[in-house]
Amino acid sequence: MTARPDAPSSGLIIAVDGPAASGKGTIASGLARAFRLPYLDTGALYRAVGLGVLGVGGDPADAALATQVAQGLRPGEADEAAIRAHGVGEAASLVAAHTGVRAALKTLQQNFARQPGGAVLDGRDIGTVIAPFATAKLFVTASPEVRADRRWKQHLGLGHVVSFEEVLADIGQRDARDRGRDAAPLRPAQDAVLLDTTHLTIEAAADAARRIVEKARDASGSSR
Secondary structure (H helix, E strand, C coil): CCCCCCCCCCCEEEEEECCCCCCHHHHHHHHHHHHCCCEEEHHHHHHHHHHHHHHCCCCCCCHHHHHHHHHCCCCCCCCHHHHCCHHHHHHHHHHCCCHHHHHHHHHHHHHHHCCCCEEEEEECCHHHHHCCCCCEEEEEECCHHHHHHHHHHHHHHCCCCCCHHHHHHHHHHHHHHHHHCCCCCCCCCCCCEEEECCCCCHHHHHHHHHHHHHHHHHHHCCCC
16 A cells, blocks of 8 residues: 555654755755765755756746656756756746646655655755655744855855845845745744754754754654
């Protein structure tokens, strides 16, 4: 018998949600190492779709084209540097608003979450849509200015020429789009633990996240 998509799992499943550049990726990858679990950056999937649409000269606002690209997506094939480009982030935010794109990627993400032993996934709708059955749910956030500074420095590190003001404006636009879309809007799950990283070092944020997961794991009786 096939388990329902929202059915509980015996593994340790960790859902890490939050807005752009909140630190959720760093936290999620750190949790994956700490608990020896496979990790999926679901935002990279949407970036790959956005890159695919741009690659054929399409408009990310074209729902039919974006859905077609998502349906043919093969995770891991996209160039990591290419999907982190400034313009691709905007395209990812646009394609993520399409119901067809989200439906095409939902099963892939849920299958990853439900693998034996559990997994760590980060994104914007993991605790609410993809894995409402997760053992631990974190909603990671930070002020827009701090998030913009982090993303700006990331762009500079990758050799992308972009101003801080441009990145801050992009953060604001993406926040509004992610929270206002009809399909899986960005919001904390009711049982998610809020983790504000505005004034935390990477080490302090990682430690706080680990303690949140340990508490949830112990409460659930998970063996991991």
